[in-house]
Amino acid sequence: MKRLIAAEMRVLWRRPTGRMAAIVGTALPVLVALLYGTLQGSTVQFNDQAIGDMLSFSGPDAASRGLFARHFYVMPLFLVALAGQSVAGERTDHMLRERAVRPVSRDQLFLSKLLSLWLFSTLSLLIGSALALLLTTPWLGVSGPWIDFMASVALSILTEMGVIAMAVMLATWVRSSTMVVISGLLLLGLDGVFRLGLSGLGLLGVTWAPTVHQVMWGSGLGIWANVGSGWSWISAAALIVWTGFALLQGRQRFNGLDLP
Amino acid sequence: MASDALVTNGISRRFGQREALRALSFSVRKGEIYGFLGPNGAGKTTAIRCILGLIKADSGSVSIFGDHHSVSRLTGVGSMVETPAFHGFMTGHENLALSAAYAALEESVIPPALQAVGLADRAHEVVDGYSLGMRQRLGLARAIMGSPRLLILDEPTNGMDPRGMKDVRDLLVGLAAQGTSILVSSHLLAEVQQFCTRVGILDHGVLVHEGVVGDDLESVYLSVTQQGIQ
Numbered sequence: 001m002k003r004l005i006a007a008e009m010r011v012l013w014r015r016p017t018g019r020m021a022a023i024v025g026t027a028l029p030v031l032v033a034l035l036y037g038t039l040q041g042s043t044v045q046f047n048d049q050a051i052g053d054m055l056s057f058s059g060p061d062a063a064s065r066g067l068f069a070r071h072f073y074v075m076p077l078f079l080v081a082l083a084g085q086s087v088a089g090e091r092t093d094h095m096l097r098e099r100a101v102r103p104v105s106r107d108q109l110f111l112s113k114l115l116s117l118w119l120f121s122t123l124s125l126l127i128g129s130a131l132a133l134l135l136t137t138p139w140l141g142v143s144g145p146w147i148d149f150m151a152s153v154a155l156s157i158l159t160e161m162g163v164i165a166m167a168v169m170l171a172t173w174v175r176s177s178t179m180v181v182i183s184g185l186l187l188l189g190l191d192g193v194f195r196l197g198l199s200g201l202g203l204l205g206v207t208w209a210p211t212v213h214q215v216m217w218g219s220g221l222g223i224w225a226n227v228g229s230g231w232s233w234i235s236a237a238a239l240i241v242w243t244g245f246a247l248l249q250g251r252q253r254f255n256g257l258d259l260p
Numbered sequence: 261m262a263s264d265a266l267v268t269n270g271i272s273r274r275f276g277q278r279e280a281l282r283a284l285s286f287s288v289r290k291g292e293i294y295g296f297l298g299p300n301g302a303g304k305t306t307a308i309r310c311i312l313g314l315i316k317a318d319s320g321s322v323s324i325f326g327d328h329h330s331v332s333r334l335t336g337v338g339s340m341v342e343t344p345a346f347h348g349f350m351t352g353h354e355n356l357a358l359s360a361a362y363a364a365l366e367e368s369v370i371p372p373a374l375q376a377v378g379l380a381d382r383a384h385e386v387v388d389g390y391s392l393g394m395r396q397r398l399g400l401a402r403a404i405m406g407s408p409r410l411l412i413l414d415e416p417t418n419g420m421d422p423r424g425m426k427d428v429r430d431l432l433v434g435l436a437a438q439g440t441s442i443l444v445s446s447h448l449l450a451e452v453q454q455f456c457t458r459v460g461i462l463d464h465g466v467l468v469h470e471g472v473v474g475d476d477l478e479s480v481y482l483s484v485t486q487q488g489i490q
Contacts, residue, residue, distance in 0.1 A: 003361045003364075004361055004362065006361070007357070007358050007361035007362070010354070010357075010358070011347060011350070011358060014347070014349055014350050014354065015347075015349060016349060093345055094341075094342075094343075094345035095345050095346075095347060097314055097341060097345065098344070098345050098346075098359060098402075099358075099359075099362050100312075100313065100314055101312045101313075101314065101334065101337075101339045101341065102334060102359065102362035102363045103331050103332060103333075103334040103335040103337075103363065103364070104331065104362050105331045258309075258314065258315040258316075259309075259314045259315070260309065260314065260315065
């Protein structure tokens with residue numbers, strides 16, 4: 001299995017989208033963290049207050065902003081596109097067929113795809129976060145929310161698995177990576193609209209609305225951002241359940257696929 | 261039988277209302293080159309896909325060297341289905357390394373395979389720059405790497421020039437002489453006649469003829485297959 005994952009990692013790295021995802025996913029948190037650092041001591045006013053006085057500055061503070069930038073559509077879109085290319089795209093261009101004619105089970109093939117994508121995103125996440133910390137901590141100082149940042153990074157690994165699982169599941173239903181991206185955006189958009197509606201209902205005093213809001217997929221995918229405040233065990237459990245559902249559904253579809 | 265490399269036993273497959281294969285039974289003996297003939301749409305590629313587990317047969321069974329298991333029976337099987345697919349952004353060598361990983365083969369099997377199809381000097385170029393004939397050769401290299409016991413080839417000379425076709429013929433005859441069993445589908449009767457030991461002719465999903473290759477192959481073929489154009 002290790003060899004299959006290594007082989008798939010190599011394909012991801014050689015794929016133009018994969019290389020771009022690795023570079024952007026690693027470099028963006030670093031750049032944003034450095035840009036954030038430049039705001040230290042800034043006298044630019046916002047609401048009659050200097051921006052430099054409104055924000056807290058330290059290595060983990062800056063790296064947290066970098067992490068936010070990575071999650072803000074950039075990496076999820078890359079991961080969905082990559083998962084789409086790896087499954088739906090390869091089904092259409094017959095590359096899945098070329099793997100399936102070898103003595104490997106569909107489960108092994110499915111797992112090698114899934115785990116290579118996850119490892120690929122995790123490596124870029126860890127390298128980007130570590131570099132952001134290394135470059136900003138000596139400059140901005142060590143005193144900051146280390147535990148919150150570390151927890152956010154750890155939860156990001158889970159979140160990105162959730163995104164990959166969803167994308168792989170969708171990729172077993174459609175035949176192109178473009179359709180995977182479109183259907184992924186539609187699904188998350190729909191989830192966002194529902195959550196907005198549930199927030200509205202919550203404000204109107206509907207008691208069950210906040211609980212349902214917490215179990216939505218999007219709430220689960222956002223748990224990495226709520227470590228310091230707004231943490232919800234329900235959302236964390238929802239992420240695991242939704243990810244598990246996507247994996248099981250994706251696996252079942254994948255095992256039954258004709259690979260012409 | 262113990263002397264059979266591949267046995268299909270009554271495999272059937274339907275696509276919607278269309279019956280692509282009807283109770284197909286045939287066998288490829290060890291060390292022989294079995295020609296799989298038939299008009300377009302006869303079911304040759306569907307049969308090959310069922311044998312390789314790419315699509316599931318609705319009924320029937322397949323065994324390779326006596327192994328019926330859908331995964332383990334593919335150990336020691338090299339194949340090329342229709343136009344071989346590659347990652348165009350990777351080199352020929354990298355594409356074969358990917359397949360070698362899935363086949364649990366060492367990468368040391370790649371250079372001899374590339375040498376055998378005359379692609380050794382182009383192995384480190386990306387496949388997007390290959391011609392159709394070169395891709396076909398690379399597909400063949402992927403099929404023969406690791407010296408498989410059974411080779412399953414679907415139209416292996418597609419897109420090749422006469423020189424390439426002769427090279428493939430010589431390669432297959434050489435492999436068979438070393439004991440490799442080969443199932444090869446083709447439209448080209450003359451080609452099949454030159455190097456196959458036995459043939460099976462498929463028409464509308466049914467095996468309509470099976471026998472030793474003789475000089476009368478064309479007349480047999482025309483008599484057992486239905487007229488396509490009225």
